[in-house]
Structures are given as C-alpha cells and as structure tokens.
Amino acid sequence: MTLRLVLVDDHPVVRAGVRALIESRDDLQVVGEAADAAEAVRVVQAQHPDVVLMDLSLGDGVGGIEATARLRALEPGPAVLVLTTYDSESDILRALDAGAAGYLLKDAPPEQLFAGIHAVANGEPALAPSVAGVLMRRAASPQPRMTEREVEVLELLADGLGNRELAKALFVSEATVKSHLSHIYAKLGVDTRAGAVAAAIEQRIIRR
Numbered sequence: 001m002t003l004r005l006v007l008v009d010d011h012p013v014v015r016a017g018v019r020a021l022i023e024s025r026d027d028l029q030v031v032g033e034a035a036d037a038a039e040a041v042r043v044v045q046a047q048h049p050d051v052v053l054m055d056l057s058l059g060d061g062v063g064g065i066e067a068t069a070r071l072r073a074l075e076p077g078p079a080v081l082v083l084t085t086y087d088s089e090s091d092i093l094r095a096l097d098a099g100a101a102g103y104l105l106k107d108a109p110p111e112q113l114f115a116g117i118h119a120v121a122n123g124e125p126a127l128a129p130s131v132a133g134v135l136m137r138r139a140a141s142p143q144p145r146m147t148e149r150e151v152e153v154l155e156l157l158a159d160g161l162g163n164r165e166l167a168k169a170l171f172v173s174e175a176t177v178k179s180h181l182s183h184i185y186a187k188l189g190v191d192t193r194a195g196a197v198a199a200a201i202e203q204r205i206i207r208r
Contacts (some may be wrong), residue, residue, distance in 0.1 A: 003121050006032040006047060006078070008040045008067060009055040014106075018053065018083070021110055028117065035059070037067035044071055049078050050121045054100070056084040056091055065094045072099030079120040083113070088207035089134050090151045102126030134204055144187045146205055153180045154200045157193055158208055 005022060007015045007030060015033050022028045031047045034040035036058050044052060052071055056064035068080045081102040082095050092103055101120035104113060105128045116126030127135070138145070146154070149170075156166055166177045185191055188199040200206045 002027055002029050003051060003117060004029055004031045004047065004049040005117065006030070006034065006040070006043050006049040006052045008034045008037075008052060008058070008064065009083075010035045010057065010059040011055075014055070021113070022117075025114060028114070037062035037064075037070060040067050041070055041074070044074060044078055048076070051117050052078045052080045053083045053117075054080050056082060056086050056095065065091075065098045068095060068100050069098040079123075081116055081120045081126060083108075086207050087128070087130055087134065088204045089138060090146075090155075090206055092131055092134055093138075094148075103131045104128045105130065146184070146187060150180055150184050150187075151205060153177070153184060154196065154206050158197045158201070158206060 005028060007018055009015050009018070012035075019030045019033070022030055031049055032043035034043045040052070040054075054064045054068055058064055058067065064082065064084070068082070071077055071080055077099070079101045080099060081104065082100045083104050083106060084091070085106050087105060095103055101123075102116050102125055104116050104126060108116075108128060112128070119126040152170070153166065156169055161169060163174050163177050167174045170177070181193070181196070184196050188196055188203075190196050190199050201208050
C-alpha cells in the first residue's frame with residue numbers, strides 16, 4: 001500500500017528536499033504541498049492524504065500548531081507528523097495537544113522519518129529520541145508544571161518585555177503579571193527575570 005502525503009513548510013527548498021527523499025520510496029507518494037495553514041487545509045481537503053508532514057514555523061501567519069488543530073478537526077482528519085527544528089517542551093506539548101500523532105526533528109535519519117510516517121499512518125506514535133526524553137523528564141520531574149499562561153509569560157520575558165508591556169500583551173493587570181512571575185520563580189527555583197528565562201531555556205520549557 002502506498003501512503004499519500006502532504007508537505008506543509010513555508011520554505012520551498014525544504015519542501016523540495018523532503019519531497020525528493022520521500023519519493024525515493026515506492027511505498028510513499030507526495031500528493032500536495034502547502035506553505036501556510038489555509039493552503040494546507042485546502043490541499044488536504046482536495047487530496048485526502050494519509051499523513052501530513054507539518055513544520056511548526058510557517059512564516060508570520062498561523063503556525064504549525066494551529067494548522068495541526070485545523071487539520072485534525074476535518075472529517076476525516078489526516079494523521080499529522082510534526083517535522084521541525086524545535087524541541088522545546090512547550091512546542092512539543094502544544095503540538096501533541098493539538099492532535100499531532102508524532103514529533104520528529106529535521107535532522108532525523110531518513111529511515112527514522114520513513115518509520116515515523118508509517119507509524120502515524122497506522123495510528124501509532126512516532127517521537128524523536130530527544131522528544132521522548134523531554135516528555136519522560138517532564139513526567140518524572142518533581143517540580144510543579146508550568147501552566148500554558150506561565151509558558152506564555154516566559155516567552156514574553158525572553159523577548160525582553162517589562163511588567164507593563166507584559167500586562168498589555170496578555171490583557172491583564174500588572175498585579176496579575178506579578179502573580180504569574182511569583183509562581184514562575186517558585187517553580188523554577190529562581191528569583192530574577194533573567195534567571196527565569198535562563199532556567200526555562202535550559203530546561204527546554206521555551207525555545208531560543
């Protein structure tokens with residue numbers, strides 16, 4: 001059985017490289033490509049692929065996580081296998097929460113990619129070893145877990161936003177921002193903004 005694939009990546013050169021790799025196999029066929037979320041939905045609805053290979057960064061528009069959620073909401077929705085350069089905890093968890101069946105990195109060996117495609121097409125998970133390691137460390141960690149809002153605060157902190165800018169970006173009061181920061185510091189065992197950002201990057205909670 002030949003599996004039908006759609007490639008979603010905003011870089012044409014990357015799509016061309018992945019297409020050439022996939023089409024070196026007799027059991028895999030690329031039936032469409034897309035550079036953004038809206039195009040991905042149109043192509044998937046037209047081609048009905050078995051698997052979508054999804055990058056997380058899709059330029060300045062809707063990202064791969066929201067694109068994954070949109071594709072999974074289709075009837076029938078294809079299996080989505082994330083293929084990206086990002087391996088932060090927040091990216092991994094958001095992608096899996098959005099419905100991705102697997103998460104591989106772009107430096108994966110070809111055989112790992114091929115095996116991952118077949119796995120998700122058969123309803124099985126496919127995780128890069130480093131991604132599995134992140135999930136295992138999270139499950140085994142005694143530290144309290146960051147909420148999605150706290151991860152958002154950390155990402156904005158890493159962008160250099162002050163409390164007033166954070167409050168404006170999150171549509172909350174500065175008092176609420178200070179409360180979030182207090183919880184973040186406690187969970188990370190730090191007492192400064194710089195320390196929080198450094199710890200979050202080191203623990204792959206956020207990417208930089």
